[in-house]
Amino acid sequence: xxxxxxxxxxxxxxxxxxxxxxxxxxxxxxxxxxxxxxxxxxxxxxxxxxxxxxxxxxxxxxxxxxxxxxxxxxxxxxxxxxxxxxxxxxxxxxxxxxxxxxxxxxxxxxxxxxxxxxxxxxxxxxxxxxxxxxxxxxxxxxxxxxxxxxxxxxxxxxxxxxxxxxxxxxxxxxxxxxxxxxxxxxxxxxxxxxxxxxxxxxxxxxxxxxxxxxxxxxxxxxxxxxxxxxxxxxxxxxxxxxxxxxxxxxxxxxxxxxxxxxxxxxxxxxxxxxxxxxxxxxxxxxxxxxxxxxxxxxxxxxxxxxxxxxxxxxxxxxxxxxxxxxxxxxxxxxxxxxxxxxxxxxxxxxxxxxxxxxxxxxxxxxxxxxxxxxxxxxxxxxxxxxxxxxxxxxxxxxxxxxxxxxxxxxxxxxxxxxxxxxxxxxxxxxxxxxxxxxxxxxxxxxxxxxxxxxxxx
Amino acid sequence: xxxxxxxxxxxxxxxxxxxxxxxxxxxxxxxxxxxxxxxxxxxxxxxxxxxxxxxxxxxxxxxxxxxxxxxxxxxxxxxxxxxxxxxxxxxxxxxxxxxxxxxxxxxxxxxxxxxxxxxxxxxxxxxxxxxxxxxxxxxxxxxxxxxxxxxxxxxxxxxxxxxxxxxxxxxxxxxxxxxxxxxxxxxxxxxxxxxxxxxxxxxxxxxxxxxxxxxxxxxxxxxxxxxxxxxxxxxxxxxxxxxxxxxxxxxxxxxxxxxxxxxxxxxxxxxxxxxxxxxxxxxxxxxxxxxxxxxxxxxxxxxxxxxxxxxxxxxxxxxxxxxxxxxxxxxxxxxxxxxxxxxxxxxxxxxxxxxxxxxxxxxxxxxxxxxxxxxxxxxxxxxxxxxxxxxxxxxxxxxxxxxxxxxxxxxxxxxxxxxxxxxxxxxxxxxxxxxxxx
Numbered sequence: 001x002x003x004x005x006x007x008x009x010x011x012x013x014x015x016x017x018x019x020x021x022x023x024x025x026x027x028x029x030x031x032x033x034x035x036x037x038x039x040x041x042x043x044x045x046x047x048x049x050x051x052x053x054x055x056x057x058x059x060x061x062x063x064x065x066x067x068x069x070x071x072x073x074x075x076x077x078x079x080x081x082x083x084x085x086x087x088x089x090x091x092x093x094x095x096x097x098x099x100x101x102x103x104x105x106x107x108x109x110x111x112x113x114x115x116x117x118x119x120x121x122x123x124x125x126x127x128x129x130x131x132x133x134x135x136x137x138x139x140x141x142x143x144x145x146x147x148x149x150x151x152x153x154x155x156x157x158x159x160x161x162x163x164x165x166x167x168x169x170x171x172x173x174x175x176x177x178x179x180x181x182x183x184x185x186x187x188x189x190x191x192x193x194x195x196x197x198x199x200x201x202x203x204x205x206x207x208x209x210x211x212x213x214x215x216x217x218x219x220x221x222x223x224x225x226x227x228x229x230x231x232x233x234x235x236x237x238x239x240x241x242x243x244x245x246x247x248x249x250x251x252x253x254x255x256x257x258x259x260x261x262x263x264x265x266x267x268x269x270x271x272x273x274x275x276x277x278x279x280x281x282x283x284x285x286x287x288x289x290x291x292x293x294x295x296x297x298x299x300x301x302x303x304x305x306x307x308x309x310x311x312x313x314x315x316x317x318x319x320x321x322x323x324x325x326x327x328x329x330x331x332x333x334x335x336x337x338x339x340x341x342x343x344x345x346x347x348x349x350x351x352x353x354x355x356x357x358x359x360x361x362x363x364x365x366x367x368x369x370x371x372x373x374x375x376x377x378x379x380x381x382x383x384x385x386x387x388x389x390x391x392x393x394x395x396x397x398x399x400x401x402x403x404x405x406x407x408x409x410x411x412x413x414x415x416x417x418x419x420x421x422x423x424x425x426x427x428x429x430x431x432x433x434x435x436x437x438x439x440x441x442x443x444x445x446x447x448x449x450x451x452x453x454x455x456x457x
Numbered sequence: 458x459x460x461x462x463x464x465x466x467x468x469x470x471x472x473x474x475x476x477x478x479x480x481x482x483x484x485x486x487x488x489x490x491x492x493x494x495x496x497x498x499x500x501x502x503x504x505x506x507x508x509x510x511x512x513x514x515x516x517x518x519x520x521x522x523x524x525x526x527x528x529x530x531x532x533x534x535x536x537x538x539x540x541x542x543x544x545x546x547x548x549x550x551x552x553x554x555x556x557x558x559x560x561x562x563x564x565x566x567x568x569x570x571x572x573x574x575x576x577x578x579x580x581x582x583x584x585x586x587x588x589x590x591x592x593x594x595x596x597x598x599x600x601x602x603x604x605x606x607x608x609x610x611x612x613x614x615x616x617x618x619x620x621x622x623x624x625x626x627x628x629x630x631x632x633x634x635x636x637x638x639x640x641x642x643x644x645x646x647x648x649x650x651x652x653x654x655x656x657x658x659x660x661x662x663x664x665x666x667x668x669x670x671x672x673x674x675x676x677x678x679x680x681x682x683x684x685x686x687x688x689x690x691x692x693x694x695x696x697x698x699x700x701x702x703x704x705x706x707x708x709x710x711x712x713x714x715x716x717x718x719x720x721x722x723x724x725x726x727x728x729x730x731x732x733x734x735x736x737x738x739x740x741x742x743x744x745x746x747x748x749x750x751x752x753x754x755x756x757x758x759x760x761x762x763x764x765x766x767x768x769x770x771x772x773x774x775x776x777x778x779x780x781x782x783x784x785x786x787x788x789x790x791x792x793x794x795x796x797x798x799x800x801x802x803x804x805x806x807x808x809x810x811x812x813x814x815x816x817x818x819x820x821x822x823x824x825x826x827x828x829x830x831x832x833x834x835x836x837x838x839x840x841x842x843x844x845x846x847x848x849x850x851x852x853x854x855x856x857x858x859x860x861x862x863x864x865x866x867x868x869x870x871x872x873x874x875x876x877x878x879x880x881x882x883x884x885x886x887x888x889x890x891x892x893x894x895x
Contacts, residue, residue, distance in 0.1 A: 019490065019491065040489070042487075042488075042489030042490075043489060043820075043823075043824055044820055045820060045821060045824060075739070075740075084740075084741065084746070084750070086739070087737075087738070087739030087740055087741045088739075088741050088810065090738065090739055091737055091738060091739060091741050091810055091813070091814040092810055092813045092814065092817075093813075093817055094813060094814050094815070094816060094817015094818035094819070094820075094821075095738075095817070095818065095821075096738045096818065096821060097738065097739060111821050113817060113818075113820045113821070116817075139753070140750070140751060140752060140753030141753060142753070143752075143753030143754065144749055144750075144753050144755070144756055145756075146780070147707070147753075147754070147755050147756040147757075147778065147779060147780065148756035150706035150707045150778075150780060151706075151707065151756060151757070151778065153706045154602075154603055154705040154706050154707055155601075155602075156601050257703075257704050257705075258598075258601050259597040259598070259600065259601070260594070260597050260598040260601060289538070290534060290537070290538035290543075291522075291530075291533075291534035291538070292531065292534035292535045292538040292539075293538070296534075297531075300591070301530075301531075301587075304587055304590065304591075307591050307594045307595050307598065327594075327598055328594075329590065329591070329594040330593075330594055330597065356539075359539075360535075360538055360539045363539065363540070363541040364538060364541045365541075366541060367540070367541025367542060367559070367560050368541065370490060370491055370492050370560060371492050371541075371542070371543070371558055371559070371560070373490075374489075374490045374492060374824065374825045374826060375824035375825050376824070377824075
């Protein structure tokens with residue numbers, strides 16, 4: 001056995017159609033519903049998803065958290081599926097269901113064995129327009145959502161993230177946390193929710209994705225049957241809110257009952273499909289994917305100043321944040337870790353990057369597309385996500401919608417050292433960043449308050 | 458009346474071979490994705506640790522990827538990252554684990570890395586020091602999660618006297634004292650072929666894989682290893698209540714007692730009970746339906762006894778996280794549902810729904826290579842047989858209302874519940890007034 005550190009070559013020249021988009025078909029019904037199907041018979045399972053292009057991005061001051069709350073209400077019943085029936089039907093058929101809401105979208109999913117998967121279509125077609133908003137159901141579900149929000153309030157990372165995003169975006173609704181502000185949630189009414197539903201839940205604002213072991217012709221006929229007669233709904237008004245360029249570094253401090261200090265640095269970064277976004281994606285991987293990544297090597301292995309580091313750059317409809325997170329070891333200093341990260345950023349600006357390291361990052365992205373998408377539901381997630389967020393006309397036509405995934409690897413493989421350096425110089429500037437520190441609040445030490453409280457009562 | 462659906466059939470072809478050194482190799486081919494998963498389980502975890510060495514097994518497992526006789530930590534990381542794959546090692550209560558997930562074209566590389574870690578780890582002193590320091594910091598940040606705090610306190614109370622009362626990650630005081638010789642000795646003693654099972658699933662050729670495994674792992678030396686005995690946890694005599702202060706938005710409540718072993722003959726009836734009481738998807742089972750859906754008390758609430766069953770008895774546990782003002786309703790609600798299922802039993806309709814779900818959803822659990830590898834390991838460890846997938850629907854279908862009611866009365870003891878509450882409360886369990894706290 002010999003030690004090998006050779007770097008496998010990336011097959012950039014003959015990039016095959018990615019595994020994920022092979023055999024995908026897309027059509028749009030006359031009422032505007034986008035339908036994406038991918039028939040694969042490898043496993044006797046079908047995943048069905050519906051994506052609505054509405055999330056906290058579409059929310060307004062004083063009304064935050066509505067998209068997410070609405071997601072909860074869609075499980076509470078329709079004319080055809082009374083309270084509890086959606087879950088009961090899912091369970092009886094041995095399926096699973098859930099949903100999630102984020103900045104740009106709200107998505108619902110089901111996985112069923114292949115001989116009963118059309119149950120999912122029946123439920124989704126019913127709750128697209130026929131969800132009932134019973135007052136008492138609304139009241140109890142409001143408490144559930146408030147509990148979900150409290151879990152977030154107890155999480156140190158959530159607290160810091162909310163503060164940094166709210167600081168970095170003063171104008172764009174990425175300012176709001178998706179779950180909403182507690183006070184907004186408390187004042188929400190069933191009528192508000194119904195109005196919001198009537199505004200966004202229509203075929204024209206939705207994408208249905210079906211992946212797995214089914215017959216395409218049968219499936220499309222059933223889709224036509226169940227969704228074809230639903231009116232298209234209003235044309236969603238485009239959102240023209242642009243976050244103005246940041247004119248100087250912003251810094252925030254969050255105090256919390258925690259023994260561990262945390263750091264979050266966010267830079268405004270380009271939207272999905274932007275020509276610079278591919279170089280930024282490679283930079284994300286270079287910084288923190290795997291133990292050989294730059295920040296792991298520098299901060300965990302060499303400086304030994306932190307326990308973990310994570311760098312995230314997610315694709316969103318509008319420009320969002322490219323952000324760095326680090327959890328400090330006791331005795332380390334936030335300011336030193338912050339400077340070390342700037343050091344590593346500077347290396348990228350200086351184009352201090354070998355071809356082998358670049359190839360490694362590209363290979364990680366390519367392999368991840370396969371390794372993270374073995375099951376139909378994972379594939380449906382990816383297809384639906386890009387169909388929903390990569391729809392803007394500024395995105396080249398061959399990369400628009402789910403086709404983003406068809407061209408993504410080619411574009412990633414085309415990224416050069418110079419492009420990474422120039423993107424780093426363009427986006428990772430002092431003026432463009434928001435830095436958040438999470439520190440221990442001595443006033444919330446439970447031993448102090450516990451004693452005081454005992455004394456007072 | 459509910460009509461349950463016929464189960465979707467699941468079949469899995471598994472090749473099993475035992476090398477002369479005792480290593481068990483399990484292989485299942487699946488060519489639907491150009492990827493594969495290699496998982497190894499070493500049958501030693503924190504259950505073999507002594508109290509003063511808490512954290513030893515998990516630390517050892519994490520350290521096997523920090524250097525071998527021929528590769529430095531950095532080289533190991535570069536090798537797997539350059540293939541675009543992932544390598545994970547960790548230790549839990551009953552086992553130490555290694556997993557390589559990669560494209561199938563990198564199978565040879567993956568197997569070579571896995572073998573290297575299992576056979577040739579060297580535990581460089583600087584890496585040992587670094588990992589211990591890092592673990593101590595992680596132990597602090599772990600307690601930032603109130604649910605984890607509450608779960609730890611619950612285990613500490615319920616499993617008193619058996620190794621399960623400790624978190625597998627150990628404590629600051631014990632981890633600080635761990636040394637390289639102790640870690641190396643744990644590795645020498647337990648990481649031996651006759652204590653290891655290797656499972657490979659995905660886009661591989663079974664025949665070639667066997668040949669590769671024989672050539673790479675055949676030289677691994679067998680040892681005359683004897684598994685230590687493990688203290689058995691006893692049920693507490695009566696109810697126990699524990700309160701711990703954490704100034705958070707929610708109170709986290711764990712309620713329960715010692716559970717069952719995986720080999721318990723009542724396992725499948727209890728699986729049905731779990732599905733009816735507190736572990737169905739969505740909110741159809743009793744606890745989520747009543748406490749979440751009807752009363753709006755929680756986002757997360759559940760109960761089960763089978764999920765933690767293993768070589769040793771797991772825990773019967775009910776959980777809820779709620780606002781401090783709901784503390785009493787939530788606690789009474791959980792206890793009420795536990796008492797009700799023991800006293801009143803379940804209905805024919807609930808039974809049919811649960812069985813229909815369990816049999817129908819089984820197919821969803823084998824979609825990824827990692828899941829298939831996991832099943833093969835479980836089947837091997839618990840002697841389930843690889844035809845368990847075909848037998849499973851029958852085992853579930855055979856369960857009757859009487860079975861569920863009988864096993865519920867036998868295994869669930871409302872009069873012996875331990876209740877642990879962590880949140881903004883004082884030592885007597887009273888909610889601390891937020892305004893009063895400065």
